[in-house]
Amino acid sequence: MNIKLLLPLVTALLLALPSACKSPSDDIPCTCGTAMTDFEGCAHPLCLAGKTNPDNPNCVCGKLEIPQGKKN
Amino acid sequence: MRSTLRSAAFVVALALLALPAGAATLKLKNGTTVTGKVSRYDATAKTLYVTTDAGKDEQYRIDQLDARSSYLVNASLVPPDDAGKQLQVANFARDAGLYSHAVRRYGIAAKLDPTLKATVDTEMTKLKRMAAEECMKNARAAVAKGDFADAEKWLTVLIEKLPDEPEAKEAAAALENHYAKTRSEKMAAADKKASDALKRDIEKGKKQYAEMVDKTKKGLQARGDSLAKGLFNGALTDGKAVMGLIDDLEKKYDDPQTRESTASYRTVVIGQMVEVHLHMASLETVKSDYRGALKEVNAALALDPKNASALAARARIEEASSQGWWRW
CATH class of the missing domain: 1.25.40 (Serine Threonine Protein Phosphatase 5, Tetratricopeptide repeat)
Structure with missing residues (x-):
């Protein structure tokens, strides 16, 4: 493998990173934060798995990481 | 070469570290x-x-x-x-x-x-009481804005999820005001694209569509699962009959413009049939019959594989079924 091949590969990987952080499914959108979803629940795969969807700031389906001083 | 690979790995590692983990x-x-x-x-x-x-x-x-x-x-x-x-x-x-x-x-x-x-x-x-009040408040707000589709969603939530709350009765009565009208408007929009000849041929189908809509509405208004189910099944029978008529018309007219018009009618009818299947799925979900609910949702998806409501319903039902969570 030479550098001419490697550079486009690294570039492509870096470009792909932001989309890699996105939700795994585009079929079912995350609708957290809408009044209807507060009633029905969100069907987005991350939400159903009990995780927060990073793409939706209104999503409260997961948990916060609280590393220290965790008291109840 | 090795140092280049090491540099590339370092760049990738840096990029990964830059991700907002735990944000x-x-x-x-x-x-x-x-x-x-x-x-x-x-x-x-x-x-x-x-x-x-x-x-x-x-x-x-x-x-x-x-x-x-x-x-x-x-x-x-x-x-x-x-x-x-x-x-x-x-x-x-x-x-x-x-x-x-x-x-x-x-x-x-x-x-x-x-x-x-x-x-x-x-x-x-207590939750059901609060939820019913909020549903009715949202439905009224939607009506005030003239957004009858949104109002209908809230009324349907009341009827399907909170059938024993007093607002559910009010919601069932409120469906009388706009349910048929919003659907006849969909059919009228399809009519606009059709030729006079096609309009004449589809007339019988439109009557059956109106019956399907009426049965769906009455199914939502019905007190009791078996009555509702009977009405919904009747609506689906009407829907299938209209689809059969549209199939025949597609064979009769092979010009692209008429095909496009028949496709518009088909979309309207499929939309209503999908809705009926989802109402039936909701009936099964309330009884925790997840298998029955999935059957209805899959029937909806067979008609419209990309229907967002049906896809979401399937995901929710599958999760509820696997986790043993409560649905309402």
Whole structure:
């Protein structure tokens, strides 16, 4: 493998990173934060798995990481 | 060559480290949004310590957060196997208007500690009361704005999820006002694209479509599952008959313009049939018959594979079925 091949590969990987952080499914959108979803629940795969969807700031389906001083 | 590979690996590692792992978005009551990492929570002072994305260390009392973020913090602090605390968080979610979160957590609490069942039932009764009032408020607000499609969604939620609340009766009566009208408008839009000859040929199908709509509406208004089911099945029979007529017309007219017009009629009829299947799925879900509910949702998806409501319903039912969670 030479550098001419490697550079486009690294570039492509870096470009792909932001989309890699996105939700795994585009079929079912995350609708957290809408009044209807507060009633029905969100069907987005991350939400159903009990995780927060990073793409939706209104999503409260997961948990916060609280590393220290965790008291109840 | 090796040093180039090492450099590339280093760049990739740096990029991965730059990802906002564990980042949280919190909303304050004043409308401000804070994104960062939570460093700790002081239970005595009820204060959350956050390092913002800008690198600033901030602290927020729970009462400074909006209801959703406040719920998120509470939910994060609760041990997953503590039934009593799950019940408390469920109450918090309910009072914050997060009804689906609340219902799920009530289910978890009752599953963890079956002796809590009576308490959970009492809290669920309160939840249903609050939810019914909010549904009706949302329906009225939608009607005031002239958004009858949105109003219908809220009325349907009331009828299907909260059938024993007094507002459900009112919701069933309110369907009388706009249900048929919104659907005849869809058919009228399809009519606009059709030739006179096609309009004449489709006339019988339109009458059957109107009957299908009427049966769907009556199914929603019906008190009792078996009556509702009978009406919904009747609606589907009407729908299939209209689809058969459209199939025949597609054979009769092979010009692209008429084909396009028949496709418009087909879309209207499929939309109604999908709706009926989803109402039937809802009936089965309330009874916790997840297999029956999935059958109906799959029938809806066979008609319209990309239908967003049906895809979402299938995902919810599959999850509820696998986790044994409560649905409502």
